Amino acid sequence: MHLPRILVTGSSGVVGSALVSALSARHYSVESIDLRSKNSSAQGDICDITQVSQRIRGIDGIVHLAAVSRVVEAEDNPDRCWSVNVGGLRNVLHSALALSPQPWLIFASSREVYGQPQVLPADENSPLLPINAYGRSKVEGERLIEEVRKLGMRACTLRLPNVYGSPTDHSDRVIPAFARAALQGQPLKINGSGHTFDFIRDLRLGAFDVLVG
8 A cells, every 4th residue: 555755844843743753653654844853854944945846756745834833923023924824835836736746735724814703613614804914824825725726736724723732832832831830839820811712632643544545
């Protein structure tokens, strides 16, 4: 049985590192690209189309996770957010479209595309009303995915909520902050009592096997 050769962009992030580990454990052939990777063979910049085109050769499928993924960082530098989240995705799609056969692609979007939904739970038919630079970049990314789908490329979008579970996650995010405070016997501080969040802890690969098999 041929297992796909998969490229994971953003392979050093919370989701990317877990996905690479899970895929490798299932004996998939995994290629990685991440600007922050400590592995020299995986280092690369999706904003450099030459690097992307080289790394994508011979790939059966792509899981595109690379992004400026923190809302606060996107708000501090919206131009960089757009360059990475939209420009980087364009580079990946352009390179993939040039291949024959074309690889499939899974694009990681975000619940931030909904903004502040009027009705909960939000679903695929809820209006996209982003309220920050990160959310707007993900809406544009979803639009690009729909464009390549019309051109015949196998591509889909996954809208991820808040992901947790990595010991290397940012310490100021909700789950790590709560866990640290609980272990130290400190109060669990909640900022914004009217806020509602949803979380996803780990990666279930059964559906992934069906998609890429």
